Amino acid sequence: MLRAFRTLLALAAIGLLVPAASAADKIRVVATIPDLKALTEEVGGKLVDVESLARGTQNAHELEIRPSLMLKLRRADLLIENGLELDSWAEVAVQGANNPNIVRGAPGRVDVSRGIQVLDVPSTRVDRSMGDVHPLGNPHYSLDPGMAPIITQNIVDALGRFAPDHRVEFEKNRQAFLARLDEAMARWERAMGPLKGAKVVVYHPQWIYLLNRFGLNQAATLEDRPGIPASPAHLTRVIRQMKEEQIKVIIVEPWNDLKLATRIADEAGAKAVVLASMVGGVKGADSYIAAIDHNVNALVTAMK
Amino acid sequence: MRALALIVISLCTALTPAVAAAQEAAELRKQIEQLQRQLQSVTDRLQRLEAQPPPPGPAPATPTVAPGAAAPAPAAAPLSAIDLARPRQPFSLYQQRGSGQLLFDIGVAGDFVGNITQKNVARAGGGTFAGQENRFFPREVELSLFGQIDPYASAVVRIEAGEEAPGQDTGVRLAEAYMTLLTLPFGTQARLGQMRNRYGWSNEIHEHDLPWVDRPNVMRNFFGPEGLQEKGLELTLVPDLPFYIEALAGIFNGDNETAFGRQTLQHPLVTGRLRTFFELGDEHAVMLGMSVASGQTGDRNRSTILGWEARYKYRPDGWLHPLITLTGEALYSLRKVDVGVDLDGDGAIDQVDKRQRNHGGYYAGLEVQPFRRWAGGVRYDWSQYPINPGWEWAIEPYVSFWPSEFLRFRLAYKHTDRSTQTRDAFNLNDASARKVDEILFQASFILGAHPAHPF
Numbered sequence: 019m020l021r022a023f024r025t026l027l028a029l030a031a032i033g034l035l036v037p038a039a040s041a042a043d044k045i046r047v048v049a050t051i052p053d054l055k056a057l058t059e060e061v062g063g064k065l066v067d068v069e070s071l072a073r074g075t076q077n078a079h080e081l082e083i084r085p086s087l088m089l090k091l092r093r094a095d096l097l098i099e100n101g102l103e104l105d106s107w108a109e110v111a112v113q114g115a116n117n118p119n120i121v122r123g124a125p126g127r128v129d130v131s132r133g134i135q136v137l138d139v140p141s142t143r144v145d146r147s148m149g150d151v152h153p154l155g156n157p158h159y160s161l162d163p164g165m166a167p168i169i170t171q172n173i174v175d176a177l178g179r180f181a182p183d184h185r186v187e188f189e190k191n192r193q194a195f196l197a198r199l200d201e202a203m204a205r206w207e208r209a210m211g212p213l214k215g216a217k218v219v220v221y222h223p224q225w226i227y228l229l230n231r232f233g234l235n236q237a238a239t240l241e242d243r244p245g246i247p248a249s250p251a252h253l254t255r256v257i258r259q260m261k262e263e264q265i266k267v268i269i270v271e272p273w274n275d276l277k278l279a280t281r282i283a284d285e286a287g288a289k290a291v292v293l294a295s296m297v298g299g300v301k302g303a304d305s306y307i308a309a310i311d312h313n314v315n316a317l318v319t320a321m322k
Numbered sequence: 323m324r325a326l327a328l329i330v331i332s333l334c335t336a337l338t339p340a341v342a343a344a345q346e347a348a349e350l351r352k353q354i355e356q357l358q359r360q361l362q363s364v365t366d367r368l369q370r371l372e373a374q375p376p377p378p379g380p381a382p383a384t385p386t387v388a389p390g391a392a393a394p395a396p397a398a399a400p401l402s403a404i405d406l407a408r409p410r411q412p413f414s415l416y417q418q419r420g421s422g423q424l425l426f427d428i429g430v431a432g433d434f435v436g437n438i439t440q441k442n443v444a445r446a447g448g449g450t451f452a453g454q455e456n457r458f459f460p461r462e463v464e465l466s467l468f469g470q471i472d473p474y475a476s477a478v479v480r481i482e483a484g485e486e487a488p489g490q491d492t493g494v495r496l497a498e499a500y501m502t503l504l505t506l507p508f509g510t511q512a513r514l515g516q517m518r519n520r521y522g523w524s525n526e527i528h529e530h531d532l533p534w535v536d537r538p539n540v541m542r543n544f545f546g547p548e549g550l551q552e553k554g555l556e557l558t559l560v561p562d563l564p565f566y567i568e569a570l571a572g573i574f575n576g577d578n579e580t581a582f583g584r585q586t587l588q589h590p591l592v593t594g595r596l597r598t599f600f601e602l603g604d605e606h607a608v609m610l611g612m613s614v615a616s617g618q619t620g621d622r623n624r625s626t627i628l629g630w631e632a633r634y635k636y637r638p639d640g641w642l643h644p645l646i647t648l649t650g651e652a653l654y655s656l657r658k659v660d661v662g663v664d665l666d667g668d669g670a671i672d673q674v675d676k677r678q679r680n681h682g683g684y685y686a687g688l689e690v691q692p693f694r695r696w697a698g699g700v701r702y703d704w705s706q707y708p709i710n711p712g713w714e715w716a717i718e719p720y721v722s723f724w725p726s727e728f729l730r731f732r733l734a735y736k737h738t739d740r741s742t743q744t745r746d747a748f749n750l751n752d753a754s755a756r757k758v759d760e761i762l763f764q765a766s767f768i769l770g771a772h773p774a775h776p777f
Contacts, residue, residue, distance in 0.1 A: 073604065075640045080727075082637070082644075083776045084607055085599035089566040092509065107774035113476070114568070114776065116560040118505035123473035146728060246726055247695065273640050 045180055048094040048120075050105035051078050052297040053160040054130060054169070056306040058098055060195040061173045061188050065181065071108060074298025074309075077273040079150070079245070083110045091115035094126070096176055101131035102157035128176040133168045134159050137226050149243030161295070162227035163206070163310050166199055202307050206232070206314045213321055219260060219288075220269045221279055224295060228313060237265055240279060253282055260286035267320045271295040291320040426469025427771035433462040433530035439760040441753075448755020450536045450736060450762065452547070458763075459485040460492060462529045468773065477501045498551075509562060514555040520570055520595055521613045522651050523631040525549045531775065533649070533689055535734045535762040539703040539716055540683035544627060544653050546580035550615065552591060553577065570595040576617040581627060581655075581708065583620035591617030597631075599777070609633045609777055623658035623676065633777065643691050647699075652684035659709050681706035683713075697722045703738075712744030720762075728772075732764040 044067040049055040055070035062068065069090050072078050078100070081087075088111050091097065097112065097120040099105055112120055119126035136155035144151050159165045170192045178185035214233035218225075221240040229236055238259055242252045259265070260282075268290045270279040279290035293313045294303035303309035436458030437451055444455035451457075461484050468478040482497035500515030520526050524541060536542075541549055554574030561567060576582040576591035584591075597611035613629035629651060636646040657679045662671035683705025691697035703716040720734035738758040 077642055080642065080774070082635075083774050084601070085566040085568070085597070085609065085777060086601050086607070088560065088568075089599075092560050092566075093562055110774045110776055113502065113504070113511075114560070116506075116509045116511045116558060118507075121473070121504040122470050122476075124505075146726075150727065273642060 045096065045177060046094050047096045047098060047177075048090050049098040050108050051100055051160070052299075053306060053309070054098045054100060054173075056297045056309075057160075057166065057170055057195075058173050058177075060306065061170050061192050062177055063187070063191045065184055065187065066177065071111065072105075072296070074294065074296045074300075074303065075272045076296075077271070078104055078296060081105075081107050083107060083114070085114065087111040088114040091120060092117050094120050095180055096120070096126045096128055098173065098176065099127065099129045100157055100160065101129040102136060102154045102159075103152050104157035125179060128172065130169045130172040130176075131157070131159065132172055134165060137230065138223070149241070150245030151243075156224070156226050158224040158295075159227050161225060161310075161313075162231045163199060163203055163306075164231050165227065166306070167196055170195065198307065202310065206310065209314055209318050210234075213318065216321060217263055217265045218267045218269055218317075218321075219256060219265055221274045222271055224271065225269055225293070228293075232314075234317075237263060240268065240282060248278075257282060257286045260288055267291055267317065269293050269317075272299040289320045291316050293317070426467055427773075429466040429468075429771040430769040431462070431464045431466065431528070431530045431772065432460070432765075432767045432769070433464075434458065434765045435461045435535060436763045437760050439758060443753075443755045443758050443760075445753035446755040448740075448753075448758060450738075450758075450760055453487055454485070457488060459488075461485070463492075464497060464528065464530070466771075468771075471501060474505045475501050475503050509560045511558050512555060513558075516553045517551065517556070519550045519552055519572065519574070519593055519615070520556065520558075521550050521593060521615055522595075522629045522653075523609075523611070523633055523649065524651060530766040530768075533647070533687065533699065533722075534701055534718065534720060535732055535764045536718075536736075538651065538685040538687075538701065539714060539738075540651070540653050540685055540705040543683060543705045544581055544655055544708055545578060550578055550581070554587075554590070556593070566599045568595075568597045570597075574617075579620065581615070581619075582617035582625055584618035584622070585620075589618045589622075591615060604639055605637055607635050607637075607777065619657070619659075621660055623660065625655070625657045628654045628656075635777070642694055643697075644689075645691060647689040647691070648687070649689075650684065650686040652682065654680070654682035655708050656680050657708060679709050681708060695724045707744070710744075712741045714738055714740040714744065718762075728768040730764075730766045732762075732766075734762040734764075736760045736762055 045062065045065060047058050047062065047066050047068045049058055049068060049070050051072045052070045052074045055068045058066060058068045071087050071090065072081050091111055092115045094115075094117060097108070099108060109122065112122070118124060121127065136159070138152070139155035140151065140153060144153050160169060174185070174188045174192050177188050210232035215235065217235045217237040218229065219238045219240065220236055223236065223239050223241070223244055226236060238256050240248050240253070240256060242248045248256075265286070266288050268279045268283045268288060270276050270290050270292050272292055272295060276290060276292060283290040292300055293316055294300045294309040297303060297306055297309045299309065300312055303312045435451065437449060437455060439449045439455050443449050447453050447455070449455040451459075451461075463483045465481045466478070467480075468476070470476050478498060478500055480496075480498040481494065483492045483494045485492050496516065498515070498517050500513050500517045503512040503514075506512060518526050518528070522541075524532065524538060525545065529537070537547070537549060552572075552574035554572060556570060556572040559569045561569075570593070572593035573587070574591040574593065575587060576584045576589070578591075582591050593613070593615045595611060595613040597609065599607070599609045601607050609632070611631040613631070614626065615629075616624070616626040619625050631651045632649070634646075634648040635644040637644040658676050659679050660674045661677045663673050663675050664670060665672040683703070685701055685703045685705075687699060687701040689697055689699030698719070698721045700717065700719045703718070704713065705715075706713045716736055716738040718734050718736040720732055722730060722732045724730045736758070738760075740756045740758075742756070744756070
């Protein structure tokens with residue numbers, strides 16, 4: 019027993035003495051969600067080494083805080099957060115990481131929601147009888163490619179503060195990325211143009227930014243209220259509404275119950291389609307533009 | 323003529339107030355119209371202000387994507403005059419992004435438990451909730467306040483109330499109050515104040531957050547019903563290694579009377595813990611740890627308790643909850659005790675000898691959660707007692723139901739079997755609690771903020 023303790027203490031002591039390995043010359047960035055990882059990689063290029071705490075297939079609202087997340091944060095120079103209470107779980111991981119660079123209020127803690135025009139901000143009293151509502155507004159702004167310029171500007175500023183010598187390069191990378199995004203945006207708008215004004219049902223109300231961008235309307239949610247599983251009576255109402263309003267699509271997150279959505283869609287004569295709620299959420303959505311590409315193509319195909 | 327004059331005078335008298343009333347009504351209408359115009363003006367102004375982007379931060383709000391490619395972000399739904407006129411609720415302080423924002427989080431957790439058991443167990447006080455057998459009561463209602471003190475430290479304060487004996491008023495006490503220094507060098511953090519010690523996996527966890535109705539037998543036998551809670555300082559180190567390891571060292575008063583009880587920093591309770599973690603792919607995760615706590619008892623004898631912990635979770639990819647969770651902890655206590663010796667057989671103690679008592683115990687729990695709202699599991703306990711002879715084992719199957727993330731109900735059955743040598747308060751009032759069967763139930767809620775739980 020004591021020998022084992024001594025061995026582990028010795029390993030810990032070695033850890034203090036050994037300088038950080040290979041990626042020492044890169045800026046070590048941890049993003050809370052894969053979308054921010056992807057955008058940081060676009061901006062930072064070869065100068066950054068980025069990891070994400072959440073995976074694309076997970077529900078970013080509630081993440082299990084594993085010590086492996088603390089390990090990622092232990093060595094981070096910057097922590098890029100989505101903010102608006104989507105990733106407030108990260109605070110528990112930060113407190114277990116013992117890294118003063120990224121504690122709340124430190125320069126290495128970056129909230130990229132600054133400057134975002136937030137939707138669904140409650141204008142009346144909110145409490146949990148309304149479900150798991152976000153008092154600061156809907157936090158899923160990264161699903162709207164039109165928000166990428168603001169997010170990437172925040173990232174450039176954060177990286178530029180940490181490495182002022184490379185600020186020009188970060189800005190150059192950002193402009194190159196935004197040029198590619200421009201081209202893709204024209205393509206997406208052409209594809210989505212005919213769908214303007216169409217109604218869709220969503221499983222969880224996290225698609226409002228994407229829908230607004232392309233002029234689609236959210237008619238109902240499968241969840242009774244955000245985060246509250248649907249009651250049979252609510253689902254019956256949704257099916258009736260879908261039939262009456264001829265709604266063709268239910269949007270489902272990769273982490274949500276596709277079987278239930280498919281059953282509802284079948285009864286309503288519609289299709290359940292899984293969109294990438296984050297980069298990596300579905301196969302092939304392995305970059306920011308690829309994820310939006312997938313979402314646009316899936317919507318267009320389903321609504322034909 | 324006189325009559326005509328009288329009629330004219332009467333008409334004038336009658337009509338004067340009517341004319342005056344008409345004038346007042348016109349005036350009133352004018353005032354209402356003016357107020358409506360003012361309200362409309364204020365409404366328009368507020369809508370314009372709310373539609374504006376937030377004050378410029380480091381990020382320019384103007385997208386650099388070509389105008390045709392990226393339409394401006396859609397404006398939030400305009401507020402109606404009724405929305406604007408509606409009185410602001412106190413809760414909306416939380417929504418403000420200005421000087422009125424609450425600078426820390428507040429949460430309330432309520433934990434109510436009940437149990438039904440045999441009469442003899444109740445008489446002997448040998449149930450899981452000793453002295454509270456066959457009752458339903460608030461075990462722990464906890465007010466938590468937590469947040470940043472400044473850029474260098476955070477703080478947690480928990481005030482707890484609960485019924486400790488039948489019919490007694492609900493006592494209120496300070497459960498925890500500590501600050502954490504976050505910006506110390508070399509990957510260290512310090513926590514000082516009154517806290518639940520980070521000893522093993524379950525000791526740190528509050529009653530309402532445990533995966534079972536009750537704390538495992540071995541933890542209650544060796545640290546008391548509340549577990550190890552002390553006042554002092556804990557220092558943690560997370561070295562910069564390719565794998566996760568957390569080392570912890572602590573120094574405390576030693577107030578826990580079940581295990582220590584010397585209550586002075588001149589002979590402090592010292593604690594230590596090493597914890598590591600492995601991920602086997604994205605779906606499997608294992609945490610292993612070892613702990614030690616060493617201090618003096620109230621009668622100045624050395625007491626050292628070693629602990630081991632293991633926890634495994636299997637969470638299929640994309641699931642919101644684990645499918646399988648395995649948890650186990652073991653304790654081994656090395657303790658000197660004073661034993662009175664009757665040398666001459668006259669019934670009187672002639673000398674006090676120091677004897678070594680090395681006792682231990684463990685528990686192992688399995689939980690399966692096939693659905694988001696339902697989980698079922700079983701826990702097996704085996705434990706000796708810190709000083710006295712004998713041992714007990716128990717088995718506790720249970721089922722948990724969550725209507726939402728913030729509300730939970732749990733039902734369990736627990737069978738406890740104690741050995742014949744057992745003396746620890748299980749044969750009181752001419753009653754025996756050697757074999758105990760209990761139905762346990764629990765209702766817990768969370769109101770307001772609650773931090774995420776670590777693995």
